[in-house]
Amino acid sequence: MFKKKKKKKYxxxxxxxxxxMNVDGxxxxxxxxxxNDEKRKKMKDLKLTHKEKFAMYMGAVTAFLPMLIVAAAAFxxxxxxxxxxxx
Numbered sequence: 001m002f003k004k005k006k007k008k009k010y011x012x013x014x015x016x017x018x019x020x021m022n023v024d025g026x027x028x029x030x031x032x033x034x035x036n037d038e039k040r041k042k043m044k045d046l047k048l049t050h051k052e053k054f055a056m057y058m059g060a061v062t063a064f065l066p067m068l069i070v071a072a073a074a075f076x077x078x079x080x081x082x083x084x085x086x087x
Contacts, residue, residue, distance in 0.1 A: 022033050030036055048056075
């Protein structure tokens with residue numbers, strides 16, 4: 001259905017950066033860009049088992065669950081109040 005667009009390859013592009021565009025005040029500014037790039041490379045090389053990935057997923061879900069419950073409860077209370085007010 002949807003095809004991935006192929007990146008254009010240029011013969012004269014060797015991957016070097018001519019000018020560092022990491023300028024303070026820009027939305028993409030990273031204070032420690034080189035350190036962050038090294039950390040990203042290490043994380044990409046990290047091999048996790050299925051159990052470890054599932055544990056990370058469940059940790060994220062359990063961390064987000066209280067906020068989700070509070071938001072759902074607030075939405076429900078507002079809907080009930082609107083129904084009472086307009087009913």
